[in-house]
Each structure stands twice: as structure tokens, then as C-alpha cells.
Amino acid sequence: DLVKLDGDGVAQVTLDGRRFPMYFCNYGVSGWFHAALELSGAKSPTAKHAACLHRGDADCRWELRWK
Numbered sequence: 001d002l003v004k005l006d007g008d009g010v011a012q013v014t015l016d017g018r019r020f021p022m023y024f025c026n027y028g029v030s031g032w033f034h035a036a037l038e039l040s041g042a043k044s045p046t047a048k049h050a051a052c053l054h055r056g057d058a059d060c061r062w063e064l065r066w067k
Contacts, residue, residue: 009042009067012050015060022054033064042066 002014013033020029030047037045045066051057 009065011064013062013064019053020060022052025049025052025054025060029060030062033062037064037066 002012002016004012004014006012015029019025026049030049033047034045037047043066046064048063048065049060050063051059051061053060
């Protein structure tokens, strides 16, 4: 698994070499990331599922943003 910080308030999380069930991949993980950002005190958090093995992408990746 890889977490890449792209600057203040921006990160990417990549799941490498594994696959979650599709519904969980599309909705569950994004919800966890969103909740984690909120609980850490982040303002205006978003968690977007940007790439997915189920859609034919090379990996599953989420883009996180906050203020």
C-alpha cells in the first residue's frame, strides 16, 4: 500500500496487489477515508475513488483533499 502526499491538503492512496469487492472498493473505502479526515480535524474533506481494478485500471487509487 502506498500513501503519497502531493502537498498541503492533498494525498493519494494506492492499493497495490490486492482487490476489494467492487461495492466496498467504490463506496466503503472512500467513506473510511472521508471519516478519518473528518475525525482528524480536517476541514471540507473529500475522498474520490480515482482509479479501480474493477474498471480496468492498473490499481485502485483514492485522491484525498482537505483544508
